Amino acid sequence: MTPPDDADDPSPGGEANHGTxxxxxxxxxxxxxxxxxxxxxxGKVESGLRSVPGLRSYETQPTTGRVVATFDPDDADESEVIxxxxxxxxxVVRVDGGRADADAHSADERGHDRGSEExxxxxxxSRAKKTAVSGVLLAIGLVFEFLxxxxxxxxxxxxxxxxxxxxxxxxxxxxxxxxxxxxxxxxARNYSLDIDFLMTLAIAGALAASVGFGESLYFEAATLAVLxxxxxxxxxxxxxxxRNSLQELMELSPDEATVxxxxxxxxxxxxxxxxxxVVVVRPGEKIPMDGTVVAGGSAxxxxxxxxxxxxxxxxxxxxxxxxxxxEEGYLEIEVTSAAGEDTLSRVVDLIEDAQxxxxxxxxxxxxxxxxxxxxxxxxxxxxxxxSPFALGISWTDAFVNGLTLLVLACPCAFVISTPVxxxxxxxxxxxxxxxxKGGPHLEAxxxxxxxxxxxxxxxxxxxLTVTDVVxxxxxxxxxxxxxxxxxxxxxxxxxxxxxxERADAESVPRNDVSDFQNITGKGVRADLDGTRHYAGKPxxxxxxxxxxxxxxxTTDGGVVTRTTQQLCERHNCLDLLSDxxxxxxxxxxxxxxxxxxxxxEGVVAVADEVRPExxxxxxxxxxxxxxxxxxxxxxxxxxxxAIAAQVGIDDVRAERLPEEKVAAVEDLVAEYETVAMVGDGxxxxxxxxxxxxxxxxxxxxxxxxxxxxxxxLMGDDLSRLPYIHMLAGRANAVIRQxxxxxxxxxxGLALAVPFGYVPIWLAVLAGDAGMTVxxxxxxxxxxxxxxxxxxxxxxxxxx
Numbered sequence: 115m116t117p118p119d120d121a122d123d124p125s126p127g128g129e130a131n132h133g134t135x136x137x138x139x140x141x142x143x144x145x146x147x148x149x150x151x152x153x154x155x156x157g158k159v160e161s162g163l164r165s166v167p168g169l170r171s172y173e174t175q176p177t178t179g180r181v182v183a184t185f186d187p188d189d190a191d192e193s194e195v196i197x198x199x200x201x202x203x204x205x206v207v208r209v210d211g212g213r214a215d216a217d218a219h220s221a222d223e224r225g226h227d228r229g230s231e232e233x234x235x236x237x238x239x240s241r242a243k244k245t246a247v248s249g250v251l252l253a254i255g256l257v258f259e260f261l262x263x264x265x266x267x268x269x270x271x272x273x274x275x276x277x278x279x280x281x282x283x284x285x286x287x288x289x290x291x292x293x294x295x296x297x298x299x300x301x302a303r304n305y306s307l308d309i310d311f312l313m314t315l316a317i318a319g320a321l322a323a324s325v326g327f328g329e330s331l332y333f334e335a336a337t338l339a340v341l342x343x344x345x346x347x348x349x350x351x352x353x354x355x356x357r358n359s360l361q362e363l364m365e366l367s368p369d370e371a372t373v374x375x376x377x378x379x380x381x382x383x384x385x386x387x388x389x390x391x392v393v394v395v396r397p398g399e400k401i402p403m404d405g406t407v408v409a410g411g412s413a414x415x416x417x418x419x420x421x422x423x424x425x426x427x428x429x430x431x432x433x434x435x436x437x438x439x440x441e442e443g444y445l446e447i448e449v450t451s452a453a454g455e456d457t458l459s460r461v462v463d464l465i466e467d468a469q470x471x472x473x474x475x476x477x478x479x480x481x482x483x484x485x486x487x488x489x490x491x492x493x494x495x496x497x498x499x500x501s502p503f504a505l506g507i508s509w510t511d512a513f514v515n516g517l518t519l520l521v522l523a524c525p526c527a528f529v530i531s532t533p534v535x536x537x538x539x540x541x542x543x544x545x546x547x548x549x550x551k552g553g554p555h556l557e558a559x560x561x562x563x564x565x566x567x568x569x570x571x572x573x574x575x576x577x578l579t580v581t582d583v584v585x586x587x588x589x590x591x592x593x594x595x596x597x598x599x600x601x602x603x604x605x606x607x608x609x610x611x612x613x614x615e616r617a618d619a620e621s622v623p624r625n626d627v628s629d630f631q632n633i634t635g636k637g638v639r640a641d642l643d644g645t646r647h648y649a650g651k652p653x654x655x656x657x658x659x660x661x662x663x664x665x666x667x668t669t670d671g672g673v674v675t676r677t678t679q680q681l682c683e684r685h686n687c688l689d690l691l692s693d694x695x696x697x698x699x700x701x702x703x704x705x706x707x708x709x710x711x712x713x714x715e716g717v718v719a720v721a722d723e724v725r726p727e728x729x730x731x732x733x734x735x736x737x738x739x740x741x742x743x744x745x746x747x748x749x750x751x752x753x754x755x756a757i758a759a760q761v762g763i764d765d766v767r768a769e770r771l772p773e774e775k776v777a778a779v780e781d782l783v784a785e786y787e788t789v790a791m792v793g794d795g796x797x798x799x800x801x802x803x804x805x806x807x808x809x810x811x812x813x814x815x816x817x818x819x820x821x822x823x824x825x826x827l828m829g830d831d832l833s834r835l836p837y838i839h840m841l842a843g844r845a846n847a848v849i850r851q852x853x854x855x856x857x858x859x860x861x862g863l864a865l866a867v868p869f870g871y872v873p874i875w876l877a878v879l880a881g882d883a884g885m886t887v888x889x890x891x892x893x894x895x896x897x898x899x900x901x902x903x904x905x906x907x908x909x910x911x912x913x
Contacts, residue, residue, distance in 0.1 A: 140170045140186045143195055146207040148179045151350055152526050154301075154308030155204065161304035162202035166190050176530070178537070181206075203300035236351045241293050245343040248290025252336045255282030259333060271325050276332075280324075283336035291317055291339035293346075307487055309524030309882070313342050316517040323513055334514055337875050338521070345883025349526070349890075366437035367458050371402035374446065384453040395445045400437060404456040405447035407432050412443025419457060419547065419828055461549055461828075475849055476532040476553065483525035490864060494519035497868050505868060514874065515867050521877040522864050527885035531852030535893040539845040542897045547828045548838045555824040559807045560842035564786035565740055565835075566779055566801070569747035569754060571794035572811050573761055573832075574722040578608050580616035581703055582719035584694070594716030595622045598708045600642045601649040604630045609704060610638075612720050637706075649708045652695055660714055662695075702756030724760050727833045732762045734836035734904055738843070742786060746775045746801065775801040792835065809835065837904040845896055852889040859885055 150159055156174035159181060163172045168189025173182040183195050196206045236242065258265045259279035269276040276284070298314025301307075320335035372379045374392040384402050387393065392408060395401050401414070413425035419435045428434055434447055436456040451457075498516035502509055536553040543550050550556050567573050583591045599617035602610030604627065630640040636657075637650015648654060652662055694717065695705045703721040707714065732743055744765040747754050754768035767778050779801045782789045791798070791805035794812055802808030802823060810823035812830040827834045863881045866872045872881075 140168070140184045142182060142184045143192055145181045145183070145196065145199065146179055147181050147199060147204050148207065149350075150174065150176050150179050150181070150204050151354075152176055152309075152530060154306065154310065154524065154526060157308060158202040158300055158304045158306045159199050159204060161306055162198040163195070165201075166194050166198045169195070176533070201300075202304055203297055236347055236354060239347075241343065242347055244289050244292065245340065245347065248286040248336070248340050248343070251282045251286040251289070252340050255279040255286065255333070255336065258282065274325060280330065280332040283332035284321075286336040287317060287321070287332075287339045290336075290343050294339060294342060307491070309526055312487075312491070312520045312523050313338060316520045319513070319517060323510075331510075331514065334517065334874055338517070338878065341875050341878040342521075342882070345878055345886070348883045349886045366400070367456070368400045368402045372396075387449055387453065389449050389452055391449045393447050393449060395440045395447060397440060397442050397444070399440050401434050401440060401445075401447065403436050403447070403449045403453065404451040405434055405449045407434060407445055408448045409446035410444040412445050413441040414445075415439040415441055416829070419461070461544055474554070474557065475846075475853065476536070479528055479532055479853060483529050486525045487523050490519055490523035493864065494523065501868050507870070511870065515870070518867050518872055518874050518877045519864060521874065522860055522867070522881045524882060525860075526882065527860070527889055528853050528856035530886060531856055531889040531893070532849050534890050535845055535849045535852060535896065538893045538896040539841060542899055543838055543841060545897075546834065546837060546901050547831065548834050548841075549826040549828060550838070551824050551826075555807055556842050556845055558788060558842075559790060559825065559839055560846045561788045562740060562790045562807060562839065564742040564744065564782050564789045565735060566744050566746050566782060566789060566791045566805065567763065568775075568791075568793040568798050568801075569745055569749055569757055570722055572792055572798075573728045573745065573757060573763075574724055575830075576722065576794065578612035578704075578720050578722055580612055580718060581721045581723065582698060582717070584717040584719075586709075586714050586716050589715045591716075592620070592622050594708055594718065595620065596625060597642055597647055597715055598649055598706065598718050600625045600627045601630075601638050601640050601647055601708065603627060604640070605632070605638055609706065609720050613706070613718060645710060647708070647710055649706055652705065652707055655707050655709065655714060658711055660709075662714075699752055700756055702753045702760070704753075724757060725830070725832055727831060728761045730905075731832040731835050734833075735839060736762075738836060738839050738904075740839070742782075744778075744782065746770055746778050746791075772798075772800055776804050779804040792832075833901055833904070837901040840904045841896065841899050844899060848892055848896060852892055856885045856889055 147159065150156055156176045159174050160172065163169060163183060166185065168186035170184040170186060181199060185195060199206050265277045265279050267275045267277050268281050294310065294313050294317065297310035301311035317335050317338050320331040320338065324331045369384060370381050371384050371387050372381050372394045373387060374394055379394050387403055393402060407428050407430050409430065411429040414428045414434055415425045416435065416438045419438055425441050435458065437458040494516045497519060498512050501507055501512045501515065536556060539556050540550050570576055583594055585591050585594050595617040598613045599622060602613045625642045628641045630638065632638050633650060633654065636654040637648060639646060639648045648658065656662060698705050698719045703719040706718045706720065708718060709715040735743065743763050744767060745754055745758050745763045746767050748770055749768060751768040754766045758766045770778060779789060779791055783806065789805045790807040790809055791802045792809040792811065793802055794810065807824050809825045809827065811827050825838060860881055863872050863877060
């Protein structure tokens with residue numbers, strides 16, 4: 115957010131809501147200004163805002179048509195801020211709820227509908243109609259000027275004849291040039307050397323030369339008026355296309371909700387729904403609010419939020435998100451977030467706010483543009499004054515060449531090339547379940563050379579499950595689980611929870627439990643149906659006198675795992691101490707033995723299972739050019755290395771406390787410069803903040819992750835990591851293409867102008883409109899990139 119020139123205490127940027135107190139720095143006002151669609155437009159608005167007394171800070175976003183201003187209510191009010199923007203020549207739309215929605219127009223205090231043209235569409239606007247009329251007049255004038263023998267004089271101005279073709283050209287300027295001259299006036303009033311002022315100067319100069327010096331440049335003036343108006347319409351259509359990509363996200367959430375009122379239901383606007391209300395969602399409908407399912411069950415398509423391609427089953431107690439789609443069943447949902455505060459709204463707000471963070475390339479382009487326009491204007495003056503002597507051309511041709519250079523002096527194409535690419539990339543990522551908190555983070559993730567992963571909840575599911583049950587001495591798997599569940603049912607340890615969950619899932623019969631005791635650091639004991647049982651580490655059973663080197667596995671009536679079958683060399687004899695337990699532990703599993711004082715009944719292995727997509731994600735990152743991957747975990751060395759081997763991680767740094775993870779990330783940054791840290795918990799936050807890019811897993815329902823991470827994977831899907839790495843690489847490539855092409859074309863045309871190779875119409879269509887449309891279209895290619903593309907090919911991003 116930019117402070118005014120005379121501001122001493124600018125308020126911080128960030129999320130802003132219309133007309134709400136921001137903090138002690140003042141009140142923040144958010145406005146939608148749909149017609150502010152280019153860098154020069156934003157410059158005029160900023161010039162106008164600087165005149166508002168008490169303005170603390172402001173932010174203009176031409177790619178979304180949004181203005182955010184913070185002011186001191188003691189020195190200014192909302193009407194003054196709005197008047198300043200309108201004084202720059204742009205219509206203002208007030209917006210509630212913190213969203214800049216170009217379709218949410220309202221009538222202003224003067225009584226006219228301020229957003230009618232935007233709603234009508236670019237090509238049905240009054241400017242489009244006037245441009246069409248002036249184009250017809252220009253075409254008829256061309257016929258009389260060049261194709262027919264008769265071109266009678268119809269008037270005289272200051273003694274200079276005005277022929278029929280000239281009159282038609284003048285009418286074309288008068289009709290098609292109205293908006294150009296109006297915008298040029300506002301540019302002059304705000305001391306803005308932009309394209310509107312330059313085009314006004316060029317048209318006025320052509321008319322003045324025609325009337326005052328008899329040079330007959332009416333055709334050139336009409337050509338400028340008509341073609342520049344066409345160019346402006348094309349630019350606006352291109353920008354609207356970019357804005358629509360974000361608009362599609364806004365429109366995911368329905369405007370109405372069906373609220374349950376006793377035994378009946380009532381359709382009401384979502385703004386009228388309160389937290390705690392119960393809404394009804396029928397098959398095929400969109401879920402209107404974030405909430406928790408209180409009745410019913412269905413498969414819900416969460417792709418708009420998390421990017422998941424497969425619908426997720428939702429039953430009572432499960433959370434759901436606004437904008438997701440109820441596929442098949444009936445749902446009653448208790449609302450947990452008010453309208454505008456749901457996950458989708460926060461994502462949209464964060465994407466809009468992210469656009470205020472400029473990339474390094476964007477900052478370079480803006481610095482360059484500050485020198486470009488004055489340099490080209492100076493070159494135009496030099497061409498007009500010097501080319502008749504240096505190149506031997508006429509003064510008329512030199513003057514026309516000067517006008518042509520004024521057209522090329524506007525840097526709009528390359529100034530807009532970066533932000534429109536960033537907007538396209540951010541919205542594309544959001545549609546695929548990835549929230550990127552700003553252009554700099556998108557730019558940085560493309561250059562990542564090392565990726566650090568947390569283990570629990572990131573590379574693994576984050577929940578312990580039973581993976582192996584090895585029955586011993588004639589017991590069955592059900593027997594082992596029955597005893598293990600009885601022993602662990604009163605335990606508060608996550609391992610006990612996993613065993614109980616597995617036993618319940620297999621409907622294992624319960625037994626009577628009494629005299630439960632915890633054996634600190636070793637396990638638990640309890641009486642099951644009157645018999646003392648134990649569950650715990652192998653060391654506990656060694657203390658009970660068992661020979662763990664010679665135990666018989668069950669083959670009839672029990673289940674023997676593949677690992678057990680491989681270890682049992684003959685006669686179903688197992689060496690638990692030397693073979694079975696270490697083998698299970700080498701796979702990252704925790705081993706629990708179950709038995710009595712007289713008999714070892716079985717072995718249960720519990721593990722936090724590796725995410726099924728983890729190995730593929732790491733493989734794709736390596737294929738895309740990431741040099742090094744490392745696991746940072748507080749878990750033990752053996753388990754960490756087992757998981758790393760399964761996933762394909764290059765390096766393991768285990769048994770690390772949060773502050774030790776920070777030190778490890780600092781070491782990686784020192785070695786590789788650009789490092790991403792991927793985590794899922796609060797304990798990962800310091801390391802994520804230390805890394806170049808912090809990436810949070812499963813952030814859809816987590817406010818903290820949404821607010822603190824640089825990049826948030828909305829679903830628990832690691833496949834989105836190689837996707838965002840690939841998207842960022844392509845975004846950087848598109849930005850380089852756009853900036854390079856626009857500069858090359860403008861420079862080439864400018865150098866060719868003095869030699870007469872570039873007519874005015876070519877400068878307008880190719881140098882101005884053509885490049886703007888071209889860079890926007892190129893940027894919009896990013897919106898078509900999906901997570902599936904990261905699977906199909908893994909290009910190495912150029913640095």
